[in-house]
Amino acid sequence: MYLFFSYILDVSLKLNEKQFTFFKHLQYSFLKVDFIFYIVLIFLVAFVYHYLISVFFSWFEKYLIPISNDREKYTFIFYAFSLTAFCLTDSKFFDAVMETNFITHFLKNNILKLTIPNLLELDILILILIIFVFFISCYIVKGISELENNKPGVGLAIFSSVVFSILLNYFLQYxxxxxxxxxxxxxxxxxxxxxxxxxxxxxxxxxxxxxxxxxxxxxxxxxxxxxxxxxxxxxxxxxxxxxxxxxxxxxxxxxxxxxxxxxxxxxxxxxxxxxxxxxxxxxxxxxxxxxxxxxxxxxxxxxxxxxxxxxxxxxxxxxxxxxxxxxxxxxxxxxxxxxxxxxxxxxxxxxxxxxxxxxxxxxxELMYKPDKYSKSSMEKIEEKYRLKSIDINKSRNQFISEHTVIYVLSESFSDPSRIEKVQVSSNPVKKIQEIKKNTTSGLMKSDGYGGGTANMEFQTLTGLPMYNLSPSISILYTQVAPKMKYFPSISNYFNPRNRDVIHVASPSNYSRNVIYGNLKFNKFIHYGNKGNKGYNVGGNYSDDSTYRLIEENLNKNSQFFSVITIQNHTPWTEQNPIDMSASYPGFSDGQNKSLSSYVRMLSQTDTATQSFLESLSKKDKKITVVFYGDHLPGLYPESAFKNNPESQYQTDYFIWSNFDTPKLNYPLVNLSDFSAMVFEQTNSKVSPYYALLTEVLKKASVDKKALEGEAQEIADDLKMVEYDLISGKGYLSKDFFKVPTN
Incomplete structure (x- = not known):
């Protein structure tokens, strides 16, 4: 049993080794016999002792050490000491002890001065380890005995917990x-x-x-x-x-x-x-x-x-x-x-x-405190970008509150032609590629691969980038949003009666129903609403049906829509168009089938998006659509990004308007840049906050490899503002977020 679980531990330490297999190390790693010498030695001493006593001093065994009268107790102790010997002589145990801070510190400072106190300190540590391991060994031996006798006890609970924990560690890390x-x-x-x-x-x-x-x-x-x-x-x-x-x-x-x-x-x-x-x-x-x-x-x-x-x-x-x-x-x-x-x-x-x-x-912490954060620093930042907003607004004559803005987060949308070695029978996104040529467009840096949709939505709404937060943060809506002093969503600049969300999935995913309620969205159309009719693609609500829901809810007023499609979400099981297929070298038939289904679904997104924009172009009001893929599908192996690691986190975006707008040149942006781009494309006046985001977009966003001078100062200003909103004291005034409305 010890050899078996020792081997599981051994392979657990090598899981990340290239070309790992469970049986790879079996021939030279399973039979760990470090302890055999010690066990043989114990048996040898026991045999000599028994032979000498039984032959020459039988009276000594009979009267002074009556082992035979309590054999079960001594057998238990022998097993416990044997298991302790197995553990203490296992190379993994030795390596683990040698890596501890105490041992490395001891060796570093005392190796050249092995005094009696230093050696005594080391002896005490070794003694504590032996006692601890022996204590656990006793309970494990006791647990095996309880299992054999069909009588559960504390020993069996400890033994079972050890087994389960070793197995769970292996499976979880694997x-x-x-x-x-x-x-x-x-x-x-x-x-x-x-x-x-x-x-x-x-x-x-x-x-x-x-x-x-x-x-x-x-x-x-x-x-x-x-x-x-x-x-x-x-x-x-x-x-x-x-x-x-x-x-x-x-x-x-x-x-x-x-x-x-x-x-x-x-x-x-x-x-x-x-x-x-x-x-x-x-x-x-x-x-x-x-x-x-x-x-x-x-x-x-x-x-x-x-x-x-x-x-x-x-x-x-x-x-x-x-x-x-x-x-x-x-x-x-x-x-x-x-x-x-x-x-x-x-x-x-x-x-x-x-x-x-x-x-x-x-x-x-949600976010590490910037060194210069203070009330006076925030007041300086607020004044700095108040003046900057005045300067920007001199050349702008529109108001965002008079436009209709539609954010379309297209689930898992990304052009497969950018993935190395992917073969597609025909181009599934040729219409969107054409749209991109004539609009503000490019690539967007995603913060997830195969998931993270809610995080992408958070950043597009707030303008707050995820890269400033603690690396341990995984879900912004549940970990960050509840603690924010103020939620600076672009939707705040529209009449609450004209703010709608469309996401035909569960309304409580990532606490969206709570978030949208706090943002005072008028309507949240989800899969629980009655009367949502549409057809499915690959088992999910189609993009075409989602676009129809947008059109059905358009009115003559200026509006804001936050839309999340779900068509291209896993599982990928679409059959049409039947003549379109895709493959990747080394994929199984099942994997290529999923990849083919995915590109077919992209093709349907492509057609539906073009039709949607054509319909919006005929509406008698100013409409701007921000279309972007939130992340790549979790279909591709790591080898697909070996020569271009950044491609694993790059999706497509475009910003389209049904009226004349400039074609802005931003080849690579972050999700948090979208709102500043919308203000610029629609020539809308900005608040001090959006003046800051505009400066970040132009001088300090993700397309800049190394920041210095003014660019670094702008990036630091954004970090200070983000900290103030999320973990700080809330020094920023409401005026910092006010956008001119007339």
Whole structure:
């Protein structure tokens, strides 16, 4: 058993190795026999002892050391010491100890002065490790005995928690594995031990609370399976790990299961039915009884686990400049020695474990405080851009409140011709390509791959870029929006009676119903509204039907629409146009089938968008449409972006108007730039806030590789404004956001 779980731990440390397979290391890694010498030595001493005593000093064994009278007790101790020997002589254990801050600090400072106190300090550490490992080993041996005798107890709960935590660690990290090596490591020291400890505590806590072994085990198995599969599916679609903020999806299980197809309902029902049957049939037969017989022990166990989590939480919460107290075992090494926060959640989860990212997200600041942030600094910024807005407005004669502005977030829209090696039988987006040639257009930098729609919508509405926020932030609507002092949406400049949202999906996804309510949108058209008639494409509400909903809600007044299409969302199962197909080298038939369906859906978006704009061109009022793809579909492998990594996060956009407007030249923009572009294209007067965003667009946006001088100052001004709105004191006055209306 030890060899098996030791091997699982061993391969867990090599998951990110290129061309990893579970059995790759089997021939030279499974038979880890570091401990064999010590076990043979123990047996040899025992044999010699037994032979000498039994042959020459039989009276000594009989009268002074009556081992034979209590053989079961000594056998238990022997097993516990053997398991302890296995652990302490395993190379992984040795490597983990050598990587701790204490040992590295000790070796660095004391290697040349091995005094008695220094050696004593090291001996104490080793003794504590031996006692701790022996303590756990005793409970594991006890748990195996309880399993054999069909009598559950604390030992079996601990043994099961160890097994479940090792397995969950492997499956969870495997679900997000990548060919990755950073600082010559496939995973950072301490990551695996930290995550297994977190999972062990969770499983043991459930055993302690439920106090019934079979039921708690079934719940733990469900937890293991659910987390592993959810993480795998999310990473496949979005190249992002499972995060605490994803728990919000549990409020909408129908929408959640809908992302992975109807068959998922059947799998979930069958699994639940099977586990329910096992519990119902075996509950009085298999391992029946209480885990904790003494309530005081149960209470103490629960409290110790809670104190453990509180300790971990505050270790993250109390970081100073991102650093933890060096005295914290394991975690301080993992956190302090390797600073890769700027890589984002995915790489941090792969190198430091999912659990590390979870605690980081739960405890991190939404945004780090700029060094110069103060009330006087914000007053200077406000005055600076008040004057700038006056200067800009001298050459502008329109008012945004007198226009109709339609933001169309086109789900997963991106021209496949920019993806290397993708072969398409015919161009699926030729009409939109033609539209782009005659309008303000280019590429948009997305903040997600395969997902993140709500984050894109947030940035287009507010003008606040995600790149200024903490890397641990994953969902802006649920993590950032509720804490904002003011939500500077472009929709605020339109009459509340003429603000509409169209997103034919669940209204509560990412708390949109709350956000739209706070923004005082007059109407939210979603899949729960009665009377929304339209046809589906690939199983989702079609773009053509969504465009019809926009036209049905147009009136003679100036209006604002925030529209999110859903046609090109997974799953991709469209058959028309049947003569269009796509392929990618190395894809299976099923993958090429999905890719072909996706490009067919793009083709339908292409046709519907052209027809929509043609219809709007005949309307007797000024209309401007901002059309953009929010992210690429999670279809393409990492190899597709090897020669052009930036292409993984670039989609298409255009800004079209049904009246004469200039064709602006912005080849690459951020989502937060769109509002400033709309003001410029419609020649509309700006507030001090939009004067700042205009300056960012022209001098400090994502198309600029290195900022310095004035550009850096503008970028810093935006960061200060964003901090004031999200995490600061709210020093900015309401006048900073006022756009002239007449």
């Amino acid at each position: 679900s997000i594995r990548a060919d990755l090596i950073i600082m010559e490591k496939y995973i950072f020291p301490g990551a695996t031990l930290f995550q297994i400890s977190i999972f062990f505590a969770i499983f043991l806590l459930l055993y302690s609370i439920i106090n019934e072994y079979l039921l708690a085990s079934i719940i733990n198995i469900l937890l293991l399976i659910g987390i592993s599969i959810s993480s795998y599916l999310k990473y496949q679609f979005r190249q992002e790990p499972l995060l605490p903020s994803d728990l919000s999806w549990l409020k909408n299980p129908v929408s959640l299961l809908g992302f992975v197809g109807v068959s998922s309902y059947l799998y979930v029902i069958v699994l639940l039915a099977l586990l329910f049957f096992i519990y119902w049939f075996f509950r009085g037969i298999l391992l029946y009884g209480k885990v904790f017989k003494i309530q005081l022990v149960r209470l103490v166990t629960i409290l110790l686990i809670l104190f453990f989590y509180i300790g971990v939480y505050y270790s993250f919460k109390n970081r100073q400049d991102g650093k933890m107290d060096e005295k914290i075992p394991v975690l301080a090494t993992l956190n302090n020695r390797y600073d890769i926060a700027w890589f984002g959640n995915t790489v941090n989860a792969q190198m430091k474990s999912n659990s590390y990212v979870w605690f980081s997200q739960l405890t991190s």
